[in-house]
Amino acid sequence: NASNVSFIGIGQMGSRMVKNLLKKGQEVKVFDVVPAAASSVPGARVCNSAAEAAKDADIVITMLPTGDDVKHTLTQKQGILEGIPKKSLFIDCSTIEPKMAQELHRISTENGVRYIDAPLSGGVTGAENGTLTFMVGGADGDLKEAEPVLNKMGAKVFKCGDIGAGQIAKLCNNLILGITMIGTCEAMNLGIKLGLDPKVLTNIVNVSTGRSWSSDTYNPVPGIMPNVPSSKGYEGGFSVPLIAKDLYLAQAAALSCGTPLLLGALAHQIYRTLILQGYGDKDFAVVYEYLKGQSKN
Numbered sequence: 001n002a003s004n005v006s007f008i009g010i011g012q013m014g015s016r017m018v019k020n021l022l023k024k025g026q027e028v029k030v031f032d033v034v035p036a037a038a039s040s041v042p043g044a045r046v047c048n049s050a051a052e053a054a055k056d057a058d059i060v061i062t063m064l065p066t067g068d069d070v071k072h073t074l075t076q077k078q079g080i081l082e083g084i085p086k087k088s089l090f091i092d093c094s095t096i097e098p099k100m101a102q103e104l105h106r107i108s109t110e111n112g113v114r115y116i117d118a119p120l121s122g123g124v125t126g127a128e129n130g131t132l133t134f135m136v137g138g139a140d141g142d143l144k145e146a147e148p149v150l151n152k153m154g155a156k157v158f159k160c161g162d163i164g165a166g167q168i169a170k171l172c173n174n175l176i177l178g179i180t181m182i183g184t185c186e187a188m189n190l191g192i193k194l195g196l197d198p199k200v201l202t203n204i205v206n207v208s209t210g211r212s213w214s215s216d217t218y219n220p221v222p223g224i225m226p227n228v229p230s231s232k233g234y235e236g237g238f239s240v241p242l243i244a245k246d247l248y249l250a251q252a253a254a255l256s257c258g259t260p261l262l263l264g265a266l267a268h269q270i271y272r273t274l275i276l277q278g279y280g281d282k283d284f285a286v287v288y289e290y291l292k293g294q295s296k297n
Ligand code: NAD
Pocket: 008, 009, 010, 011, 012, 013, 014, 031, 032, 033, 034, 037, 063, 064, 065, 066, 069, 072, 073, 093, 094, 095, 096, 120, 121, 122, 123, 124, 237, 238, 239, 242, 246
């Protein structure tokens, strides 16, 4: 391990990614604004600020909710820039707006720090199993340096283009995900209401044309699959506000190039409504429970 690695944002994804780094022999310094989250991974060295975590680091990784959170963590007092050595590499793995990625790159460069965007897909299961897919925007040399560390947390690393291109790929992926999850929930709810056994329906869909990650890896109906949020009261996983954020980011990006997102807009409004209905702290598969509650019988 040539690199000193620091990790900021030890939430649903970050905690599992750090566990895999440690498992593969990489020492990690961590920071989270919530102390209980920061100390949730045994073996990681807990720091009291982002600056303290970034001190002496060759690579600093962030896994935070929004672009504003990343910018704040970078530039605030006791933030990353106050600690990170010049020429070190800052890898942002959060899902944020492509334009913000470009702004973070500009700020980093002005401060002598290299930056790439490396959002990822695979959910908490992929994070747990170290099978994430990374989508990287930035310079080839920086990607080459990042790859050994990314490979400890994931199975695939794609170069997408210049700064922000990783975020564009991620927004397109999550546009499909946000829509597909709702479609899967609607179909499962309909089949169950009409009397089908949900396990039989799932087995059919998973070898038929309706199959998707939402049906075969993250089924939204409780009891179909073990260890997914739907079977654990929709706790943990990918929260409704985070998928709503991604669909909002996709809308904003689509507006910037004049492209309509018809189902994307509707899906965005559905997740926003779920937040208003009190599902804001649940995994996004909770759409199934919501639809079930809306049905007669
Ligand atoms: P999360 O809310 O579980 O974790 C975020 C963590 O960041 C929390 O522990 C929070 O305390 C911490 N945090 C917030 N502001 C901070 C700050 N200023 N300094 C330090 N720590 C701070 O979120 P998550 O589900 O792990 O998602 C993180 C990012 O990854 C989001 O952009 C999300 O869209 C994306 N993502 C999530 C999933 C998923 O399945 N959960 C999958 C792919 C991508």
